[in-house]
Amino acid sequence: MNIVPNNKLLALAMTTGVLALVSLVIRDTYSSSLVTWMAIAALAATSLRFVSLIGELNFAMAAFYGLAAYGAGAAATLLKWPFALALLAGAAVALLASAVFGYITLKTKGPYFLLIGFAFTEVMRIIYTRSDWLGGNSGMVGIFPPLLFGAYFSTFVVLLCGAMIVLLYAIERSDLGKVFTAIRDNDDVVLSVGINVHMVKVACFCIGSFAAGIAGALHGFANNVISPGDFGFMLSTFALAYMKVGGEDSPYGPVTGAVLLVGLASAATRVGAGEHVFYGAAIVLAVLLMPKGIVGVAARFLPTGRSAKAPAAALATTEEGKSHG
Numbered sequence: 001m002n003i004v005p006n007n008k009l010l011a012l013a014m015t016t017g018v019l020a021l022v023s024l025v026i027r028d029t030y031s032s033s034l035v036t037w038m039a040i041a042a043l044a045a046t047s048l049r050f051v052s053l054i055g056e057l058n059f060a061m062a063a064f065y066g067l068a069a070y071g072a073g074a075a076a077t078l079l080k081w082p083f084a085l086a087l088l089a090g091a092a093v094a095l096l097a098s099a100v101f102g103y104i105t106l107k108t109k110g111p112y113f114l115l116i117g118f119a120f121t122e123v124m125r126i127i128y129t130r131s132d133w134l135g136g137n138s139g140m141v142g143i144f145p146p147l148l149f150g151a152y153f154s155t156f157v158v159l160l161c162g163a164m165i166v167l168l169y170a171i172e173r174s175d176l177g178k179v180f181t182a183i184r185d186n187d188d189v190v191l192s193v194g195i196n197v198h199m200v201k202v203a204c205f206c207i208g209s210f211a212a213g214i215a216g217a218l219h220g221f222a223n224n225v226i227s228p229g230d231f232g233f234m235l236s237t238f239a240l241a242y243m244k245v246g247g248e249d250s251p252y253g254p255v256t257g258a259v260l261l262v263g264l265a266s267a268a269t270r271v272g273a274g275e276h277v278f279y280g281a282a283i284v285l286a287v288l289l290m291p292k293g294i295v296g297v298a299a300r301f302l303p304t305g306r307s308a309k310a311p312a313a314a315l316a317t318t319e320e321g322k323s324h325g
Contacts, residue, residue: 069220
């Protein structure tokens with residue numbers, strides 16, 4: 001897999017570093033917790049965007065997110081594994097489950113695949129409630145990060161989520177990523193050149209689900225308590241809102257949407273159940289008023305290398321014409 005470095009990838013990595021430094025400055029508990037949830041939400045939304053490279057909306061993301069949270073929680077509390085190993089174990093559970101799920105279901109497309117993902121998420125939620133060793137309806141408690149992190153756990157989360165987002169974008173810009181987008185555009189053409197379209201789609205799905213698994217495992221350690229209600233289909237709806245509001249054409253889109261909506265939701269916690277209406281309205285308004293999202297709107301007002309070169313080239317052509325004249 002050939003990964004070609006570019007300015008956008010470098011800028012994304014630098015943005016991660018800047019946000020990590022900002023998290024170091026934030027000292028109060030509430031703000032640190034808010035930054036942590038923003039980073040986790042951004043990674044979950046980015047995983048959803050990554051799977052959309054093959055033209056599918058992965059509503060099963062919430063299921064793999066939850067599997068990773070319970071996997072990491074069980075590893076930390078029941079098996080007493082160290083933090084790093086528990087974190088990877090949770091993501092590995094999500095990866096393995098997504099490989100089986102993707103291999104079976106990715107032979108379908110569009111709304112059929114979406115509905116299967118929705119159903120799978122709800123089935124997993126019910127399984128959590130019936131599993132007494134996972135805490136049943138009461139959930140699982142005592143999932144704590146190492147004490148050595150102290151007040152800097154949010155910085156660790158920002159760095160890890162940022163690194164995963166950069167990695168996903170690097171894969172998107174690689175040759176493999178170009179195959180993903182080619183499948184989205186016309187999978188028959190990709191199939192005609194001898195590429196196993198189904199297995200490539202499964203690979204994309206597994207990579208995105210592994211990233212969602214990292215987010216889910218971090219969720220468990222950030223919240224210390226998890227319960228089946230945390231991992232219903234609304235989790236995927238929230239991620240979709242982040243992606244649509246921020247803009248799905250850019251890696252900055254899900255991050256922007258997550259930061260904005262998580263921040264607004266924190267400010268609007270008094271509305272209670274109205275939070276669901278809030279996210280639904282955000283998707284509708286974003287699709288109607290900002291088809292390219294906030295990042296797409298901002299891009300119209302920011303100069304780009306291509307737009308800067310065009311006037312210069314036109315000016316050079318005009319000057320050359322005058323001299324010949």
